[in-house]
Amino acid sequence: MVSDTIQFILNNKIIKIKNPNPNKTILNYIRNNLKMMGTKEGCAEGGCGACTIVLGELNKNKIVYKAINACISFLPILNGKQLILVEDLNNGNKLHPVQEAMIKYHGSQCGFCTPGFTMSLFSMHKNNRSINNEVVDEALSGNLCRCTGYRPIIDAAKSLNNKNDQDQFKQKQNKTIKLLKRIKSIDIEINNSGKKFFAPKTITNLKKILNKYPDAKILSGGTDLSLEVTKFRKEIKTIISLNSVEKLNFIKKNKNLLEIGATTSLLEFQNFIKNYFLDFHDILKRYGSLQIRNVGTIAGNIATASPIGDTLPLLLTLDAKIVVQGKNQKKIFSLSEFFISYRKTKLKKGEFIYSIKIPINKDNIFKAYKISKRFDDDISSVCGSFSFLIKKNKITKAAIAYGGMSAIPKRASAIEKKLVNSEFTENSFSNAVDLINKDFSPLDDMRASSEYRLAVAKNLLLKAFYEIKNKQTIRIN
Numbered sequence: 001m002v003s004d005t006i007q008f009i010l011n012n013k014i015i016k017i018k019n020p021n022p023n024k025t026i027l028n029y030i031r032n033n034l035k036m037m038g039t040k041e042g043c044a045e046g047g048c049g050a051c052t053i054v055l056g057e058l059n060k061n062k063i064v065y066k067a068i069n070a071c072i073s074f075l076p077i078l079n080g081k082q083l084i085l086v087e088d089l090n091n092g093n094k095l096h097p098v099q100e101a102m103i104k105y106h107g108s109q110c111g112f113c114t115p116g117f118t119m120s121l122f123s124m125h126k127n128n129r130s131i132n133n134e135v136v137d138e139a140l141s142g143n144l145c146r147c148t149g150y151r152p153i154i155d156a157a158k159s160l161n162n163k164n165d166q167d168q169f170k171q172k173q174n175k176t177i178k179l180l181k182r183i184k185s186i187d188i189e190i191n192n193s194g195k196k197f198f199a200p201k202t203i204t205n206l207k208k209i210l211n212k213y214p215d216a217k218i219l220s221g222g223t224d225l226s227l228e229v230t231k232f233r234k235e236i237k238t239i240i241s242l243n244s245v246e247k248l249n250f251i252k253k254n255k256n257l258l259e260i261g262a263t264t265s266l267l268e269f270q271n272f273i274k275n276y277f278l279d280f281h282d283i284l285k286r287y288g289s290l291q292i293r294n295v296g297t298i299a300g301n302i303a304t305a306s307p308i309g310d311t312l313p314l315l316l317t318l319d320a321k322i323v324v325q326g327k328n329q330k331k332i333f334s335l336s337e338f339f340i341s342y343r344k345t346k347l348k349k350g351e352f353i354y355s356i357k358i359p360i361n362k363d364n365i366f367k368a369y370k371i372s373k374r375f376d377d378d379i380s381s382v383c384g385s386f387s388f389l390i391k392k393n394k395i396t397k398a399a400i401a402y403g404g405m406s407a408i409p410k411r412a413s414a415i416e417k418k419l420v421n422s423e424f425t426e427n428s429f430s431n432a433v434d435l436i437n438k439d440f441s442p443l444d445d446m447r448a449s450s451e452y453r454l455a456v457a458k459n460l461l462l463k464a465f466y467e468i469k470n471k472q473t474i475r476i477n
């Protein structure tokens with residue numbers, strides 16, 4: 001079945017929009033069509049959290065609440081979901097516990113950021129009973145406040161620890177689940193004055209649509225693609241969303257291999273990878289914000305081939321393979337051959353990334369570090385990733401890769417060559433790091449100078465050495 005009408009739930013009612021403009025953001029719809037002005041626009045690029053809304057999604061008969069940035073989300077992605085706005089939190093005259101907490105702890109001054117913070121706190125409260133510093137830091141990682149100062153807001157967040165979540169959303173949960181089930185499973189095909197949006201449910205239909213529209217833009221989390229519209233003021237004529245294709249949302253594991261489906265969110269992956277590669281998890285904790293990781297994907301990160309894509313150096317050192325669904329069959333690339341040049345990959349028109357395969361070798365020692373000006377929601381100046389096999393104090397394998405050092409994330413082949421078959425000693429590493437100038441000639445830009453990047457890249461490798469040698473990891477939290 002195909003429909004040209006998106007359906008979602010707002011205030012316990014199903015809202016239907018026939019052929020919505022696929023380039024319109026949810027923020028634009030909320031403010032200009034619904035005339036609900038609580039949700040604010042600050043940056044229009046996912047960086048300030050003023051536009052935070054919460055989506056309720058059905059997962060195994062339960063509703064999962066996700067905070068997202070409405071300013072960089074296209075309207076059709078609401079299909080099949082519950083939209084919760086800051087105006088929906090009070091229950092008649094009674095404020096929601098998160099609103100009460102913000103008032104009690106003086107979490108607002110000018111108020112511009114307050115609806116966004118309140119929505120982030122709302123999703124934190126709905127998803128967590130026990131609220132500790134880590135939960136609060138993650139929940140607020142995508143919200144900026146220029147005047148209150150964060151302490152009162154953090155106090156408000158912490159006061160929600162163990163607080164009962166018997167609110168109107170809980171009371172009406174069964175009704176909401178019924179409504180979500182009613183609207184969930186239809187392929188969407190929108191045509192709005194020539195602007196098209198497709199959200200097929202199966203890979204077969206996805207392939208057919210891609211065949212017909214090879215120039216279409218593929219949409220995953222939209223945390224990169226949407227900026228073409230919101231920042232660069234372009235129009236995207238045809239969008240094909242992968243998000244309804246259930247078969248692309250998976251994580252498989254066996255003894256030697258992990259396989260991550262293309263639409264797995266960065267947050268799901270972050271929680272999963274903790275048990276395999278702790279440093280990968282720690283880098284993901286600092287990837288954008290919770291709002292970004294709730295929707296963004298690794299496949300999207302790979303497809304952008306961005307020189308500062310944070311997962312890319314890590315995947316390079318882990319020898320990840322990219323499974324691409326071609327027109328007829330699947331193809332497998334190693335990540336190091338997948339990037340051609342600045343923001344160019346081997347993906348051809350009509351193809352898409354199906355999954356990412358990450359080998360596991362329990363003897364591998366893996367380290368990764370992100371250097372940026374802020375802890376959360378900031379782009380790397382340099383990201384370094386290191387993977388070693390060491391036998392009887394001899395380095396038998398060295399995989400070293402950096403982001404932020406060249407037009408594409410790249411392995412440091414001269415350093416690797418120098419280290420392999422060397423003793424695992426300070427001397428070997430001190431000698432090898434100087435080859436960084438052979439492997440990379442980074443650019444100066446507003447984030448960091450070339451000289452700084454080279455110095456940091458060397459020091460990160462030495463840091464990895466000392467941490468491995470001393471069996472000690474210095475974590476910044």
Ligand SMILES: Cc1cc2nc3c(=O)[nH]c(=O)nc-3n(C[C@H](O)[C@H](O)[C@H](O)COP(=O)(O)OP(=O)(O)OC[C@H]3O[C@@H](n4cnc5c(N)ncnc54)[C@H](O)[C@@H]3O)c2cc1C
Nearest residue numbers: 046218220221222223224225288297300301303309310353
């Ligand atoms: C506020 C903010 C903070 C950010 N912080 C970081 C950060 O800390 N580190 C970092 O690395 N990046 C960061 N980014 C960049 C962005 O989040 C990443 O590039 C993200 O991984 C893109 O994934 P997505 O699923 O949102 O992709 P989308 O935006 O949906 O797509 C990005 C591109 O990839 C293509 N694409 C997507 N999925 C596929 C697929 N399966 N097959 C083929 N092509 C595909 C799309 O057509 C598009 O060209 C940030 C972005 C924002 C807005």
Ligand code: FES
Nearest residue numbers: 042043048049071
């Ligand atoms: S307006 Fe700043 S994140 Fe959306």
Ligand code: FES
Nearest residue numbers: 109110111145146
């Ligand atoms: S209260 Fe003014 S920006 Fe936060």
